[in-house]
Amino acid sequence: MAKMTVMAIPALEKEKKDDDESVLYEKGLKAVWDANLIKAVPNRFIFPSPQRPKLHHATNNGKTNGHFKLPVIHFDQLRGPNRPHVLRSLADACQNYGFFQLVNHGIAEDVISNMRDATRRFFDLPVTEREKYMSSDVSAPVRYGTSFNQTKDGVFCWRDFLKLVCDPPALPHWPSNSPLDFRKCAVKYAENTKALFLKVAEAVVESLGAVQDGGDQEVVNDENMTFDEKDEEKIITQVKNGSQFMMLNYYPQCPNPDLTLGIPPHSDFDFLTLLLQDDVNGLQIHHRGDWVGVDVIPNAFVVNVGDLLEIFSNGKYKSVMHRAVVNSFKPRISVASFHSTPVETIVEPLPKLISSSNPRRYKGTNFLTFLEYIKTSDYKKKNFLESRKLFT
Numbered sequence: 001m002a003k004m005t006v007m008a009i010p011a012l013e014k015e016k017k018d019d020d021e022s023v024l025y026e027k028g029l030k031a032v033w034d035a036n037l038i039k040a041v042p043n044r045f046i047f048p049s050p051q052r053p054k055l056h057h058a059t060n061n062g063k064t065n066g067h068f069k070l071p072v073i074h075f076d077q078l079r080g081p082n083r084p085h086v087l088r089s090l091a092d093a094c095q096n097y098g099f100f101q102l103v104n105h106g107i108a109e110d111v112i113s114n115m116r117d118a119t120r121r122f123f124d125l126p127v128t129e130r131e132k133y134m135s136s137d138v139s140a141p142v143r144y145g146t147s148f149n150q151t152k153d154g155v156f157c158w159r160d161f162l163k164l165v166c167d168p169p170a171l172p173h174w175p176s177n178s179p180l181d182f183r184k185c186a187v188k189y190a191e192n193t194k195a196l197f198l199k200v201a202e203a204v205v206e207s208l209g210a211v212q213d214g215g216d217q218e219v220v221n222d223e224n225m226t227f228d229e230k231d232e233e234k235i236i237t238q239v240k241n242g243s244q245f246m247m248l249n250y251y252p253q254c255p256n257p258d259l260t261l262g263i264p265p266h267s268d269f270d271f272l273t274l275l276l277q278d279d280v281n282g283l284q285i286h287h288r289g290d291w292v293g294v295d296v297i298p299n300a301f302v303v304n305v306g307d308l309l310e311i312f313s314n315g316k317y318k319s320v321m322h323r324a325v326v327n328s329f330k331p332r333i334s335v336a337s338f339h340s341t342p343v344e345t346i347v348e349p350l351p352k353l354i355s356s357s358n359p360r361r362y363k364g365t366n367f368l369t370f371l372e373y374i375k376t377s378d379y380k381k382k383n384f385l386e387s388r389k390l391f392t
Contacts, residue, residue: 027134028160029146030331031127033252045156045260053284053291053325055258067281067293070302071097075196076104078203091207094305094313098320099285099294102200102274102301107192112299115189116278119333121179122162123250129178133162139371141170148263158326159251159262166190166244186246193274193337194244200303201239201272201339205232208313208350231350235312238341239271243367251282251324251332262324262332267382269370270306270340277302280332286321293325307370307385308340311362314349321381343367363388 025032025044032038071093077086093100122130133144143163147156164174164186176183251262262282277283283294283302294302310319326332341347346364354360365388373384 025146025156027127027131027146028144029156029158030123030160030250030252038255041254041256041259045158047155047260047264051261051264052258053261053323055325055327067295068287070294071100072297072300073100073102073303074104075102075106075200078199087203087207087209090204094204094207094309094317096318097285097287098305098318099322100303101294101297102303103297103299105196105301107196109299111189111192112276114185115276115335116333118179118182118185119162119248119250119335122175122182122248123160123333125179130162133175138374141165141167141173142175157263158254158257158260159249159324161250162248164190164246164248166194166246189335190244190246190337193246194339196301197244197272197274197337197339198236198240200274202236204272204309204317205235208232208316208353231352235341235347235350238345238347239339242271242339242341242345243343244337244339247336247338249324249332249334249336251326251334253328253331254326255328257326257328260326262326265321265323265381267319267321267385268304268306268338269308269367269384270338271308271312272306272339273304274337274339275302275304276335276337278333280327280330282324282326282332282334284323284325286323291323306338306340307382307388308347308365308367310385311347311365311388312350314353314358315361316353319382319385340367343371361390363390 025042071089073086073090073093077083090100130144133142135143135145137143140163142165144161145163146160147153164170171183171187174183174186249262254260265286275283277296279296279298281293281296284291285294285304304322305317305319307319309317324334344366346366348364349360349362370384373387
């Protein structure tokens with residue numbers, strides 16, 4: 001019996017050390033880094049070897065080898081004679097990459113720079129200010145935390161975050177003047193990204209005609225509107241009245257970025273995501289079996305297909321796994337704006353994309369089902385989307 005106790009001591013000591021680390025970091029990784037308390041990656045943040053990023057030759061802007069160029073969509077050309085060509089480019093990007101860079105999008109530079117600045121200033125607040133917004137409730141209108149979900153994560157991720165639900169009833173809960181003008185800057189940014197999203201979503205839905213299997217359209221009313229057009233009009237109305245939330249991310253410098261991740265591999269359960277970055281690289285996407293980095297284009301948005309759009313397109317457009325890596329040179333911030341249908345609205349595959357050669361691939365689902373799923377399950381990789389497939 002004594003022998004068993006002695007053998008158990010190292011394991012108990014390790015468990016206690018891990019618990020102490022969890023308490024230290026649960027209020028934010030940045031404060032611990034700023035206090036110069038991190039000399040090496042703590043055990044709680046070290047990923048199992050097969051899950052670690054393979055980073056080589058990192059430079060002081062976060063660039064590594066293995067980077068490639070995403071398709072670039074010039075948003076302004078959607079409003080002119082080049083629209084058919086741009087729609088075909090959109091279709092190719094959504095089908096073969098699941099991502100694209102959006103430039104010439106029309107959002108003023110001061111709106112973008114003010115949002116970046118407000119994000120930095122929030123994470124520069126003392127921990128006592130930031131922790132006011134801590135919550136274990138994943139559906140809370142404002143939620144500050146660290147990692148992915150620090151109440152459940154077996155391994156912590158190297159990031160702090162602030163989640164902001166953008167529905168009008170949630171706005172009074174947002175930070176207002178701590179930091180100064182935060183709510184004003186964030187609301188302005190949210191309004192601009194929602195307006196941009198609606199225009200991009202309309203073009204993306206229209207672009208599905210470029211990958212349609214074919215077949216005659218059936219006229220269903222006196223106004224010569226087809227089933228196809230009514231289905232497309234319906235989804236545009238749904239996303240117009242849909243939900244939006246923003247995730248403000250802060251990735252501190254890391255003493256050994258090969259051991260950890262800013263965010264683990266996952267897909268986004270929404271319709272489309274618009275990502276704003278600073279000048280530091282960190283986004284990687286899973287493309288043709290490899291993890292490849294995406295270089296930042298100043299003031300561009302990285303737009304990616306969400307799980308709901310993959311379902312709506314019956315698998316034509318791909319919701320691609322992506323992750324965030326970190327570096328030892330410079331902190332990184334990003335602001336992700338997630339856009340979806342109303343939480344209880346069921347999204348079904350578009351009928352015109354179902355045929356004998358391409359049968360229906362997904363169950364109908366909604367955002368509420370997803371929220372219930374992540375309360376009890378591990379939302380990593382494409383686990384939720386896989387659970388909605390009718391066959392593999």
